[in-house]
Amino acid sequence: MAKITFIEHDGTPHCIEVADGTSLMQGAVSHNVPGIEADCGGAMTCGTCLVSIPPEWLEKAGRRSDEEAQMLQFLGCAADNVRLSCQLIASPDLDGLCVHVPESQG
Amino acid sequence: MSDLTIPPELFAPVWNPASYKHREAVEDIFTTLRRDYPLAKVEVPGYDPHWVVTKYKDVREVSRLDEIFHSGDVSKTPVSKMAEQMLKDYSGGQPHIFRTLVHMDKPDHTEYRNVLKDIFMPQSIATLESSVRETVRGYIDRMAQKTECDFADEFAMLYPLEVICNLIGLPKEHHAIMLRLTQWFLSYADPDLCRPGSKLDDPEHQVRTWQIVYDEIKAYYDPVIADRQAHPRQDVASLIANGKINGKPMDERGMISYFVIASTAGHDTTAATMGNTMWILARNPELLARMKADPKLIPGFVEESIRISTPPMAFIRSATQDYELSGRQIRKGDRLYVSYLSANKDEEVFDDPFAFKPDRTPNRHIGFSYGSHICLGQHLARLEMRVLWEELIPRLESLEMAGEGKWQESEFVCGPKSVPIRYTMK
Numbered sequence: 001m002a003k004i005t006f007i008e009h010d011g012t013p014h015c016i017e018v019a020d021g022t023s024l025m026q027g028a029v030s031h032n033v034p035g036i037e038a039d040c041g042g043a044m045t046c047g048t049c050l051v052s053i054p055p056e057w058l059e060k061a062g063r064r065s066d067e068e069a070q071m072l073q074f075l076g077c078a079a080d081n082v083r084l085s086c087q088l089i090a091s092p093d094l095d096g097l098c099v100h101v102p103e104s105q106g
Numbered sequence: 107m108s109d110l111t112i113p114p115e116l117f118a119p120v121w122n123p124a125s126y127k128h129r130e131a132v133e134d135i136f137t138t139l140r141r142d143y144p145l146a147k148v149e150v151p152g153y154d155p156h157w158v159v160t161k162y163k164d165v166r167e168v169s170r171l172d173e174i175f176h177s178g179d180v181s182k183t184p185v186s187k188m189a190e191q192m193l194k195d196y197s198g199g200q201p202h203i204f205r206t207l208v209h210m211d212k213p214d215h216t217e218y219r220n221v222l223k224d225i226f227m228p229q230s231i232a233t234l235e236s237s238v239r240e241t242v243r244g245y246i247d248r249m250a251q252k253t254e255c256d257f258a259d260e261f262a263m264l265y266p267l268e269v270i271c272n273l274i275g276l277p278k279e280h281h282a283i284m285l286r287l288t289q290w291f292l293s294y295a296d297p298d299l300c301r302p303g304s305k306l307d308d309p310e311h312q313v314r315t316w317q318i319v320y321d322e323i324k325a326y327y328d329p330v331i332a333d334r335q336a337h338p339r340q341d342v343a344s345l346i347a348n349g350k351i352n353g354k355p356m357d358e359r360g361m362i363s364y365f366v367i368a369s370t371a372g373h374d375t376t377a378a379t380m381g382n383t384m385w386i387l388a389r390n391p392e393l394l395a396r397m398k399a400d401p402k403l404i405p406g407f408v409e410e411s412i413r414i415s416t417p418p419m420a421f422i423r424s425a426t427q428d429y430e431l432s433g434r435q436i437r438k439g440d441r442l443y444v445s446y447l448s449a450n451k452d453e454e455v456f457d458d459p460f461a462f463k464p465d466r467t468p469n470r471h472i473g474f475s476y477g478s479h480i481c482l483g484q485h486l487a488r489l490e491m492r493v494l495w496e497e498l499i500p501r502l503e504s505l506e507m508a509g510e511g512k513w514q515e516s517e518f519v520c521g522p523k524s525v526p527i528r529y530t531m532k
Contacts, residue, residue, distance in 0.1 A: 029170065037470060039474075039476055039477075039480055040477070040478065040480045041170060041172070041476075041477035041478035041479075041480065042478070043216075043219065043223070043478055043480070045223070045226070045227060045228070045480070045482075045484075045485075046480065046484075047228070067227075070227070070229050071227070071228070071229065073229070074227075074228050074229035074232065075228075106468075
């Protein structure tokens with residue numbers, strides 16, 4: 001179980017618990033976190049579950065797969081700390097992580 | 107507290123293909139349902155009872171929870187109990203003749219989707235832009251040689267057909283075969299588009315037509331499959347023909363069905379949206395003037411056209427367990443008629459929902475559905491529509507209807523079959 005805080009682009013925080021092994025996107029959608037649209041349900045084809053994570057958490061969050069990197073490049077999200085939340089899997093390592101939802105998903 | 111049971115006489119036209127020639131009347135039924143029966147059951151004589159899911163929030167929830175609300179356990183479209191029994195007889199126990207992505211659940215759905223996933227990723231589709239643009243310019247140049255045309259029949263039904271057939275790897279002279287089979291399949295009840303000889307008043311004709319479509323698609327694709335297995339090329343046909351499911355070759359029904367969905371859903375829906383959008387433009391000179399003045403609105407125009415048109419109007423799901431949805435107790439085994447057409451007009455989500463607003467923000471429509479079954483071809487459809495309007499709108503100097511448009515008579519995938527227009531072009 002990891003406690004994850006999603007911060008909307010207007011600053012509203014949403015603190016939720018995400019079960020180990022499930023994606024942050026799944027957690028956000030089941031808790032109705034605004035801005036995590038996740039149209040494709042985690043198939044990595046829509047790019048509507050973007051979050052940015054603080055640089056100090058990058059290593060714990062794990063590396064992007066080639067597919068995720070290609071999708072992010074296509075979306076014009078070059079920054080290292082932007083991720084698809086469907087590809088971030090909850091574990092005790094991510095407990096306390098705080099992510100930002102971009103304005104484009106407001 | 108709104109009512110739990112929808113009067114069958116209010117709902118029955120929704121399942122009657124002939125109702126759709128008066129599209130507004132069907133939209134009115136859903137407006138009433140959203141207001142008075144937002145999530146309620148209906149028992150239409152001859153059919154199993156169904157929950158009718160009309161609200162945007164509920165449609166998203168059901169679509170997202172794909173392990174609770176299965177896609178493959180009952181017919182995807184409303185068929186009578188008698189027709190469903192026939193489907194089972196034909197298919198050896200399945201409630202469908204076809205076994206496409208639409209009819210599958212996890213884990214098969216993921217495995218089958220992965221066969222074409224990469225080629226339909228947005229970054230792959232983006233590489234097609236110049237060739238799609240070249241294709242649409244050909245149609246626009248031919249349109250410019252005249253001053254009147256039937257935009258549905260002469261343009262919308264042909265251009266996305268050409269794009270998808272090229273992508274599949276079919277020669278141009280075979281594109282018309284795919285159009286004919288698509289219309290037999292998806293417009294089985296329209297008197298102008300249905301299979302000749304099929305009896306519209308025979309309750310068995312729908313099932314029989316689908317079986318014939320399956321057989322004809324199989325007859326067409328069997329040699330294509332053999333060719334691509336022997337000599338793979340860079341095309342969708344080669345990906346399907348050599349596709350592996352759990353490391354093994356696809357079974358016959360899965361493979362033929364994959365070709366069915368690629369060759370039909372891959373163009374018919376886009377054609378429906380384009381035809382309807384032209385119909386809207388031709389009746390709305392202010393909208394055309396606005397779009398000519400501000401081409402940056404085109405991506406929003408495309409999204410709004412999809413929301414307004416919503417060509418695949420509904421799918422049926424069934425519950426694998428008890429679930430409480432918006433205060434209603436859904437029971438294991440219950441069927442749900444999930445209406446994207448209604449959800450995309452939900453007044454609580456879309457302000458003035460029947461108005462066409464290219465600058466609608468946000469526009470989180472679910473015209474491509476939502477969740478793991480979201481349209482595989484959504485990025486291709488968007489590309490085809492964006493380049494169409496980018497190329498056509500600047501060249502249109504005047505535009506009006508040249509007669510009455512006509513909707514298809516179809517309760518499943520629906521768009522206009524005729525959009526006669528008169529125009530002047532640069």
